[in-house]
Amino acid sequence: MKFERIYQEHFRQVWRFLARLGVPERDLPDAVQDVFVVVHRKLEEFEGRSRVETWLYGICMRVASDRRRRASQRWESLEHPEEEQSDPLQNADDEKLGLRALAQRILLSMPLEQRAVFVCFELEGLSSQEVAERLEIPLGTVHSRLRLARAAFRKELARLRAREGAWLRAGGQG
Numbered sequence: 001m002k003f004e005r006i007y008q009e010h011f012r013q014v015w016r017f018l019a020r021l022g023v024p025e026r027d028l029p030d031a032v033q034d035v036f037v038v039v040h041r042k043l044e045e046f047e048g049r050s051r052v053e054t055w056l057y058g059i060c061m062r063v064a065s066d067r068r069r070r071a072s073q074r075w076e077s078l079e080h081p082e083e084e085q086s087d088p089l090q091n092a093d094d095e096k097l098g099l100r101a102l103a104q105r106i107l108l109s110m111p112l113e114q115r116a117v118f119v120c121f122e123l124e125g126l127s128s129q130e131v132a133e134r135l136e137i138p139l140g141t142v143h144s145r146l147r148l149a150r151a152a153f154r155k156e157l158a159r160l161r162a163r164e165g166a167w168l169r170a171g172g173q174g
Contacts, residue, residue, distance in 0.1 A: 001052070003040050010056055011036075017057065020119040021064040022108045034063045050133065057120070057134040065112055106156045110149055117142055118149035 014035050015028060023031045038059050046055060107115050120131040121142075128146070132139045 001043070001046070001048075003036075003043055006039060006043075006052060006056075007036055010052065013053070014056055014060060017060050017119065017124070018064055020104075020107060020123060021060065021112065021115060022104075023064055023067055027067060031063050031067060034067075035059050038063070050136070054134045054136065057116075058136060061112070061116055061135065068112065102157075102160070106153055106160070109156045110152050114145045114149035114152060117145040118153065121146055122150075 011032070015032050018031045018035070019025070019028055035056065039056070046052075107119070110118065116135055117131055117137075120126045120134060121128065126134065128139060128142050131137075131146075132142045135142070137145075
């Protein structure tokens with residue numbers, strides 16, 4: 001398997017997955033590069049016992065987690081609700097951008113492990129078995145994390161709607 005082929009076939013998927021894992025838009029190019037540096041460095045060690053996608057998801061998880069940890073050490077937060085993150089590889093109208101920003105804000109409120117399962121299942125359209133394989137976790141863990149992530153998503157959405165309703169009732173003042 002050649003590095004160039006992996007890069008060409010999976011670049012968009014890696015970008016999208018890192019964005020959905022909460023890597024800020026300003027850091028996405030560097031994070032994607034980090035993933036592919038690891039791929040290039042470890043490609044000879046990849047034995048093919050799992051699918052390339054599984055391997056890439058694991059690398060993406062570690063890169064996102066490392067970036068989150070380093071950000072907290074630099075007194076920087078990756079969770080800026082006002083910072084809109086979008087997928088630059090897609091064109092969307094303003095309404096879709098608003099919904100995407102809302103979804104990203106809610107995803108950022110979840111723990112990384114729950115967010116990864118939620119993203120794979122709900123946004124990437126993978127089956128539970130595929131999620132388990134890609135993230136290298138037991139199927140029961142997928143179901144548990146997905147249940148928790150869905151509950152967290154609903155709770156955060158309700159919280160944001162209530163806050164928006166209070167703001168509108170107050171006449172949109174501060």
